[in-house]
Amino acid sequence: MSIDADRLWRRTEALSKITDPDRPWTRRSFTPRFLEGRKWLAAEFHAAGLETTIDAGGNLVGRLAGADPSLKPIMIGSHSDTVPSGGRYDGILGVLAGLEVAQSFIERGDRLRHSLEVYDFLAEEPSEFGLSCIGSRALAGVLSNEMLEMKRPDGMTLREGIQFAGGRPDSLASMRRAADSIAAYVEVHIEQGRVLENEGIAIGVVTDIVGIRRERITVSGRADHAGATPMPLRADALVGAAKLIEAAHERASARSNGPQPLVATFGRIEISPNAANAVPGEAVLTLEVRSGNEAAVKAFGDALVRELTPALAELRLGVRSEPISHVPPTACAPAVCSAIATAAASLGLSTRELPSGAGHDGVFVARTGPIGMIFIPCLDGRSHAPEESIEPHQAADGARVLAETVRLLDATLG
Numbered sequence: 386m387s388i389d390a391d392r393l394w395r396r397t398e399a400l401s402k403i404t405d406p407d408r409p410w411t412r413r414s415f416t417p418r419f420l421e422g423r424k425w426l427a428a429e430f431h432a433a434g435l436e437t438t439i440d441a442g443g444n445l446v447g448r449l450a451g452a453d454p455s456l457k458p459i460m461i462g463s464h465s466d467t468v469p470s471g472g473r474y475d476g477i478l479g480v481l482a483g484l485e486v487a488q489s490f491i492e493r494g495d496r497l498r499h500s501l502e503v504y505d506f507l508a509e510e511p512s513e514f515g516l517s518c519i520g521s522r523a524l525a526g527v528l529s530n531e532m533l534e535m536k537r538p539d540g541m542t543l544r545e546g547i548q549f550a551g552g553r554p555d556s557l558a559s560m561r562r563a564a565d566s567i568a569a570y571v572e573v574h575i576e577q578g579r580v581l582e583n584e585g586i587a588i589g590v591v592t593d594i595v596g597i598r599r600e601r602i603t604v605s606g607r608a609d610h611a612g613a614t615p616m617p618l619r620a621d622a623l624v625g626a627a628k629l630i631e632a633a634h635e636r637a638s639a640r641s642n643g644p645q646p647l648v649a650t651f652g653r654i655e656i657s658p659n660a661a662n663a664v665p666g667e668a669v670l671t672l673e674v675r676s677g678n679e680a681a682v683k684a685f686g687d688a689l690v691r692e693l694t695p696a697l698a699e700l701r702l703g704v705r706s707e708p709i710s711h712v713p714p715t716a717c718a719p720a721v722c723s724a725i726a727t728a729a730a731s732l733g734l735s736t737r738e739l740p741s742g743a744g745h746d747g748v749f750v751a752r753t754g755p756i757g758m759i760f761i762p763c764l765d766g767r768s769h770a771p772e773e774s775i776e777p778h779q780a781a782d783g784a785r786v787l788a789e790t791v792r793l794l795d796a797t798l799g
């Protein structure tokens with residue numbers, strides 16, 4: 386099963402260069418620049434021989450009809466939007482690997498039993514509307530009217546945004562896919578971390594897309610004059626916050642190995658009065674916990690607060706927590722994972738299983754059928770930054786594994 390690695394790399398370079406010139410590599414969803422990239426992609430899809438459309442949710446879809454119309458489709462793809470100044474390869478690699486795989490089947494005259502659909506999902510990255518994964522939400526039928534009325538700062542509604550991207554927001558029901566309506570979805574993506582590179586492994590087989598829980602933790606003490614209040618009399622909320630931060634770091638570090646690692650981050654902290662000459666009276670911290678193990682994600686913050694309450698009380702501090710958001714983990718399907726591992730092994734490529742610490746469209750596509758993801762290494766784990774970098778042979782490895790995975794799934798799935 387061969388693909389044209391040079392063509393894949395040429396296209397990757399060409400699409401990445403459709404960027405806002407003053408801040409590479411930027412192609413924000415719902416902008417003229419995004420549509421410029423889309424126009425280029427649609428022309429490539431069409432020239433490759435795919436039946437190319439934009440669905441009601443604004444996804445670009447290239448379809449290759451299968452020999453057996455009674456079978457559900459196999460879907461492959463990713464997204465062509467970027468974060469600001471971000472990912473040169475984040476997203477586009479999966480779309481272009483999908484295109485390359487479909488085109489190589491066409492060129493060899495190798496007819497699949499299942500129809501193959503290549504997706505460029507609309508707005509996977511957080512958009513100016515405050516929502517991510519818009520096209521895959523539409524596919525799964527979970528893009529609500531409330532979401533369609535969300536506005537970006539210039540007043541445009543998401544409903545208007547989908548229209549701008551070529552979709553038909555009043556016909557979303559027509560594109561909705563029910564549970565168990567696709568044979569499989571497989572996405573190639575850069576890892577966005579350092580695990581594969583550190584271990585010198587070519588291909589990551591993603592086991593699950595982690596669950597993400599955010600909690601607001603408030604430490605309450607007493608704001609006092611920083612010069613006139615002796616140390617033993619203080620109730621310094623930031624000192625209590627420091628204890629929480631250190632304990633969370635230690636606890637998460639202890640769970641960083643094994644099949645379902647957990648990460649915990651205090652990425653945001655607000656203290657008051659926040660003045661050089663004041664003892665901090667209150668600290669409000671945002672704790673984010675991610676893991677494929679939902680029970681562990683749910684329990685982490687509560688256990689942290691409960692077990693540190695006595696130590697903070699000794700410092701005359703109160704502590705309480707409240708949930709902000711909770712997104713459960715999404716498991717990749719064992720049948721798809723094993724097809725990916727078998728495909729990589731048949732190509733002589735090393736693999737390891739790992740979770741995806743970042744969210745992806747697969748979270749929503751999983752509502753319609755089994756999903757899997759193929760990770761390739763990226764330089765120093767950098768992503769969502771201008772430094773994001775991959776080698777041509779790594780892109781080609783991802784596309785080859787995708788092609789062989791599609792061939793295996795086509796042969797084995799009903």
Ligand SMILES: [Zn+2]
Binds near residue numbers: 464475476509574
């Ligand atoms: Zn991405």
